[in-house]
Amino acid sequence: RKHRQLYLESTHVPACIGELEQPSVFSFMNKTDKKYSTTDPRQLKATDALISLLADDMLPLSLVMSASFRKFQTADNISNAYDEVTASYDLTGKVSNVITDNASNLLKAFRLPGFSTEPDSDDEDESKAVDLNDDLQLLTEHDSCFAHSLQLIVKDGFKDTASLNKVLSKAANIVSHVS
Template structure:
């Protein structure tokens, strides 16, 4: 058989009855024209193919659409954005992780259409959106008659900003203990009792918790925390575990042998 030179044969195959060719896409028989092998042409095939150009274009467009990356605001992208934001929060991962090469490779393997945004997008958009959604816990807190709180000021070796935490504890209608970490407020000013008291007041207002629901606040025994609770007129008690730790520490360091061992180390 002679070699088929025309590109038309990328769309057709010769039928058993050589007078016809079969269109690959629609499996339609199309006459090759003429009355004998010598008079067959591809003109009729080309003519038939042009009738289906719109369909071919549509197929090509659909294929291209399927291969395109999802838009950042696509519902599928938003679903993945949210899961990544939750992962960063739950696993205490740095926001810079979303720009790591290895992390991007994993995402590309799992879902080639997903393009991970940069750190700023998660900081400015996704994390605040998740936080707003988490404030639904206000509805649960609203059902509690009384709420106790634990709080502490803590700092990181990689940041100059300290954080004041606020965790709520209450018993629900079925007498099950519930705890929720509500807030970590940046403390950029001096850690004075007055300032901590003001921050505590603001956090409670932000979470729509009235003062008459505050049962007791537990913190360490630092003088500024004690003063803050007194200034804010909150019932306060020093953390027993913290007090015990201080006793153990003092009990160890009054022993000369312990200090000698540490000095040698």
């Protein structure tokens, strides 16, 4: 099934923010007649944060929120931005799967959350013990994008075949002259 996509650029965010803050973002998406697809998200500035939320409501829906991201794109900052966006749409604990490319900062940002590196206290009250199985069911699953993974495999395969690179280079030159 195809996903409907709505790309919000920073120029559109102020105009839409009032409607997006209403209780249900899905009702807003269903009411919207025009699309805000302005650019490919890969062409946005590196300072723009792209948080993609997938939701299954009759038709799969992919919402890419583009907000100014002035911090370094570290795993901690990405994780905090994700938490802020899910909280702002009341989706905390409701997102079942997050799909990202294979960037190391994204992979690190979506590793198992909630585990601290601080040593446990021996004085902990047993009555406050938490059933770990219940908590593990609430964790969001993270997957790498299949298309990005496949692209890396193909790219690595082409590195080892010099003769094929010459043929592909000539074909690319022909295509660039035709188009």
